[in-house]
Amino acid sequence: MSDTMVDLSRWQFALTIAFHMTFPAITVGLAIFLAFVYGAYLRTRKPVYLQIFRFWKRIFAVGFALGVVAGTVITFEFGLNWGPFASATGPVIGPIIGMEVVTAFFVEAGFIGVMLYGDGRVKERTVFLATVLVAIGTVLSTTWIIAANSWLQTPAGYKIVDGQFQPSDWWQVVFNPSFGWRFPHMLLGVLISAAWMITGISAYYLARGREQAFARRTLSLALGVLAVLLPFQLDVGDHVAGSYVGPHQLSKLEALEGNWDSTNTGYNLFVIPDMKNGRDKVKVTVPKVGSWIAKDLSGNTPTPGLASTPKDERPNMWPTFWGFRVMFYGSMLMFAAVLTGLVLRLRRRLYSTTWFHRFLVWLTPIGVLAIIGGWVTAETGRQPWVVYGQLRTADGVSHLSTGAVVFSVVGFVLIYLILALTWVAYVVRQVRRGPLPSDLEPTLLPPAEPVAEMGV
Amino acid sequence: MDDAWFAIVMLSVSMYVLLDGYDLGIGTLLLLDRDERRRREMVEIVATAWDGNETWLILFGVAAWAGLPTAYGVMLPALYIPLIVMLFSIIARGAAIELISTANDGVPFRWGLAFGLGSLIASFTQGVAIGGLLSGVTVTDGVFTGHTWDFLNAYSVLTGLATVVLYATAGAAFLRLKTEGPLRDRAGAAGRVSLGFTAVLSLVAALSLGATPTGTHLSSPLRVVFFVILVVVAVAGGVVAWIGFGRRPDRLALTGVVAAEVAGLLALLDILVPRVVPPGLTIGEAGAPGATFVVLLVGIGLNIPLVLFYSWYAHHVFRGKYREPQLARPAGLSASAQALRPSGPPAGVPSTTDGAVS
Ligand code: HDD
Ligand code: HEM
Ligand code: HEM
Numbered sequence: 001m002s003d004t005m006v007d008l009s010r011w012q013f014a015l016t017i018a019f020h021m022t023f024p025a026i027t028v029g030l031a032i033f034l035a036f037v038y039g040a041y042l043r044t045r046k047p048v049y050l051q052i053f054r055f056w057k058r059i060f061a062v063g064f065a066l067g068v069v070a071g072t073v074i075t076f077e078f079g080l081n082w083g084p085f086a087s088a089t090g091p092v093i094g095p096i097i098g099m100e101v102v103t104a105f106f107v108e109a110g111f112i113g114v115m116l117y118g119d120g121r122v123k124e125r126t127v128f129l130a131t132v133l134v135a136i137g138t139v140l141s142t143t144w145i146i147a148a149n150s151w152l153q154t155p156a157g158y159k160i161v162d163g164q165f166q167p168s169d170w171w172q173v174v175f176n177p178s179f180g181w182r183f184p185h186m187l188l189g190v191l192i193s194a195a196w197m198i199t200g201i202s203a204y205y206l207a208r209g210r211e212q213a214f215a216r217r218t219l220s221l222a223l224g225v226l227a228v229l230l231p232f233q234l235d236v237g238d239h240v241a242g243s244y245v246g247p248h249q250l251s252k253l254e255a256l257e258g259n260w261d262s263t264n265t266g267y268n269l270f271v272i273p274d275m276k277n278g279r280d281k282v283k284v285t286v287p288k289v290g291s292w293i294a295k296d297l298s299g300n301t302p303t304p305g306l307a308s309t310p311k312d313e314r315p316n317m318w319p320t321f322w323g324f325r326v327m328f329y330g331s332m333l334m335f336a337a338v339l340t341g342l343v344l345r346l347r348r349r350l351y352s353t354t355w356f357h358r359f360l361v362w363l364t365p366i367g368v369l370a371i372i373g374g375w376v377t378a379e380t381g382r383q384p385w386v387v388y389g390q391l392r393t394a395d396g397v398s399h400l401s402t403g404a405v406v407f408s409v410v411g412f413v414l415i416y417l418i419l420a421l422t423w424v425a426y427v428v429r430q431v432r433r434g435p436l437p438s439d440l441e442p443t444l445l446p447p448a449e450p451v452a453e454m455g456v
Numbered sequence: 457m458d459d460a461w462f463a464i465v466m467l468s469v470s471m472y473v474l475l476d477g478y479d480l481g482i483g484t485l486l487l488l489d490r491d492e493r494r495r496r497e498m499v500e501i502v503a504t505a506w507d508g509n510e511t512w513l514i515l516f517g518v519a520a521w522a523g524l525p526t527a528y529g530v531m532l533p534a535l536y537i538p539l540i541v542m543l544f545s546i547i548a549r550g551a552a553i554e555l556i557s558t559a560n561d562g563v564p565f566r567w568g569l570a571f572g573l574g575s576l577i578a579s580f581t582q583g584v585a586i587g588g589l590l591s592g593v594t595v596t597d598g599v600f601t602g603h604t605w606d607f608l609n610a611y612s613v614l615t616g617l618a619t620v621v622l623y624a625t626a627g628a629a630f631l632r633l634k635t636e637g638p639l640r641d642r643a644g645a646a647g648r649v650s651l652g653f654t655a656v657l658s659l660v661a662a663l664s665l666g667a668t669p670t671g672t673h674l675s676s677p678l679r680v681v682f683f684v685i686l687v688v689v690a691v692a693g694g695v696v697a698w699i700g701f702g703r704r705p706d707r708l709a710l711t712g713v714v715a716a717e718v719a720g721l722l723a724l725l726d727i728l729v730p731r732v733v734p735p736g737l738t739i740g741e742a743g744a745p746g747a748t749f750v751v752l753l754v755g756i757g758l759n760i761p762l763v764l765f766y767s768w769y770a771h772h773v774f775r776g777k778y779r780e781p782q783l784a785r786p787a788g789l790s791a792s793a794q795a796l797r798p799s800g801p802p803a804g805v806p807s808t809t810d811g812a813v814s
Contacts, residue, residue, distance in 0.1 A: 062551075062555060068510070069546055069547040069550035070547070071514075072543065072546060072547075073547065079531070080536055083530065084529060086525060086532070087530075087599075090521045090525025090528060090529070090748075091748040098519060098522045101515045102756050102759035102763050107766065108507075109508040113508065114770070117504050170751055398532075398536075400536055408540045411540065412544075
């Protein structure tokens with residue numbers, strides 16, 4: 001297959017999956033949050049919880065729908081653009097994603113209608129139950145999809161028959177070597193990004209002096225959750241790099257640290273790699289830190305470099321290094337913000353420090369950016385393999401005409417651009433308009449006449 | 457074992473046609489209606505169910521991928537253009553549904569158009585894909601080696617059009633069930649017209665199937681008997697639907713359409729099996745290894761009843777005629793109306809007359 005074909009299909013896949021990822025990054029956490037606030041409302045009957053539920057439900061609804069349609073695209077893209085990949089891996093990956101469909105997607109899809117449109121039409125308990133089930137569904141989705149992707153990263157429990165991967169031990173397939181660290185990392189990641197979304201929007205209201213009761217409650221909750229989750233995430237992230245990437249995918253580690261020769265004991269803050277000549281054009285390094293990260297406090301342990309990987313098995317250092325830096329610098333910024341929040345909270349200034357609120361508004365998308373950065377690292381860093389060490393990406397591409405793929409790439413770019421803009425505009429509009437006044441009770445009207453009889 | 461799995465694949469595609477068929481059809485019908493309230497009502501009826509309906513398409517795709525990986529890897533590239541266009545349309549309409557139903561009232565023009573055209577084009581391309589598949593796919597060594605435009609011919613255009621009118625008929629039948637007043641009356645009239653077109657186009661499609669590489673040869677007498685019975689059921693379903701579009705009970709039309717759809721799909725299978733990708737690829741050749749099937753049948757097969765339950769439940773909760781939710785809308789009409797109302801009993805009181813499952 002020609003290189004252009006491979007590149008086009010890769011760009012298309014990267015674009016469509018990154019677009020999909022943006023939505024689960026928010027909706028998984030929001031679903032849990034919505035279940036929590038609705039539960040709190042049912043227990044306490046405080047109207048502010050209902051107000052929170054109704055407001056966030058509107059943002060969730062559109063985000064969820066976009067996630068669903070974008071996800072549908074990916075399922076088919078495996079076959080459309082990566083036909084040979086699909087027939088080689090179908091027996092292993094297919095059942096995992098199949099389990100995701102029946103245990104997660106159908107649950108989400110079956111109950112989302114009740115969750116979103118049940119308010120005022122069915123009993124409150126039914127709405128609550130539906131919300132909880134949707135939240136469970138989204139977490140299951142995450143579990144299965146990470147199992148599938150982790151198998152591609154660290155394949156296990158299979159045999160190859162006539163060029164096709166066939167399962168020999170399902171336990172090993174699902175609980176493959178990278179799943180154990182990647183799953184908690186991913187799950188924490190999506191919870192964290194949703195929490196930033198909530199934090200940012202609540203901070204916007206506080207900065208403007210609007211919706212105080214509503215915004216204080218959500219800001220406090222979201223920042224509290226972040227203060228608990230972030231330290232865990234930093235530790236888990238360290239294990240992802242040290243316990244899985246290092247031992248199983250050394251070339252990815254070499255690329256994400258931005259070294260060529262294996263002598264650097266420092267940590268690279270900034271590199272401009274030169275892939276052709278195997279060196280860095282520009283490199284900014286802090287001494288010794290690289291060694292500390294490798295758990296050698298003497299500062300003498302060097303980080304391995306990409307030159308030790310054969311040329312035709314090297315991933316592209318650009319996206320791998322920078323994807324990782326986006327995630328890493330993002331984490332540092334998040335950590336700083338959460339610490340500041342803690343200090344302000346202890347000094348009882350959390351709700352009155354306007355500069356901090358303004359700063360938090362800027363951090364609204366930071367979780368999503370870290371997630372995209374992390375995925376760019378994970379996926380570009382495993383190149384040239386699509387099934388690590390076993391099947392090259394270039395061998396997985398379908399026999400298609402270039403024109404057909406150009407057509408689909410252009411189509412996706414246009415449609416997703418429009419939808420991304422629409423989504424941002426929609427969220428901004430919802431936020432500007434603000435939540436419903438909290439004194440509106442749910443269903444107080446007398447039973448309605450059927451619409452048609454009211455002379456519609 | 458692979459036959460049992462094939463049955464599940466076929467179940468998913470049939471459920472998809474039955475369920476998403478009606479909601480795509482409603483989208484197409486929306487293009488023909490200019491009245492804001494009626495348009496909004498159509499969207500609201502779709503909004504509670506489209507996601508669940510579409511999930512059957514995903515199950516179909518994944519089930520085919522897992523159980524018939526070679527067929528999947530061949531079929532999709534062969535149908536690249538229609539399927540990509542179908543995906544574009546599905547994206548547009550899915551986003552539109554949610555954006556319309558979070559709008560205050562009415563149907564914003566752009567999103568109405570996206571929903572309607574998206575539905576229309578998705579229906580058409582699905583039909584084209586089926587027609588393209590039936591007209592045969594070039595396969596060498598288990599890989600698609602034909603050309604991009606192989607799928608496009610008179611036959612696939614015919615099946616595309618037939619699918620559009622079939623779904624529109626199903627949409628009209630569903631509207632009969634869910635609505636009252638002018639919308640219900642208009643659905644009756646539209647349903648009859650599209651039913652007429654469906655009958656003619658499917659007849660032509662069935663007769664010209666003989667000219668495609670798939671052919672209409674029925675290999676055993678048993679198959680012939682089945683085929684005749686199924687055709688009779690399909691025709692009877694059509695007649696029932698025709699009657700149902702003119703009189704009560706309102707579920708009559710939908711019953712007829714569903715019967716006709718099921719019979720039609722089974723008749724097609726009767727001709728195809730054991731081939732999955734015409735002209736030559738069979739279930740045995742396309743299938744996955746045994747270890748996969750065990751997991752598929754246990755893990756996914758056993759979940760099927762549950763999944764059917766979710767689909768049933770999603771419709772059951774919102775059963776009966778469509779009503780506007782009895783809830784303060786944030787702005788616009790009902791919100792101002794709401795503001796004028798005295799406050800009522802505490803929120804804990806069970807809320808609606810619709811009284812879903814307790
Ligand atoms: C808000 C989200 C978030 C945050 C704060 C972090 N990560 Fe992360 N990271 C992800 C979200 C994420 C992710 C999106 O969830 C990834 C992409 C693939 C995956 O499984 O998880 C990921 C992947 C990922 C990878 C590549 C793994 C692979 O190849 O699959 C490494 C090495 C790290 N992470 C390491 C870290 C370190 C050392 C962090 C902290 C200092 C860190 N991550 C913070
Ligand atoms: C089960 C989950 C996933 C599977 C099975 C999967 C599989 C694949 C496949 C088949 C490709 C195309 C071949 C290639 O270029 O490597 C690919 C590329 C890619 N994927 Fe994933 N992926 C998954 C999750 C994700 C997610 C969630 C993201 C990010 C948001 C992502 C980002 C990318 C990117 C950026 C590429 C392009 C890499 C390149 O430059 O080639 N992937 N992935
Ligand atoms: C290659 C990878 C992926 C594929 C094939 C895929 C496929 C899909 C599909 C088909 C849907 C629509 C389901 C429906 O109809 O309800 C969906 C939704 C969803 N996916 Fe993905 N997905 C992928 C990556 C991911 C990842 C990495 C996550 C991790 C969090 C994820 C989480 C979700 C969630 C939570 C939903 C529910 C809808 C939403 O919240 O937006 N997916 N996905």
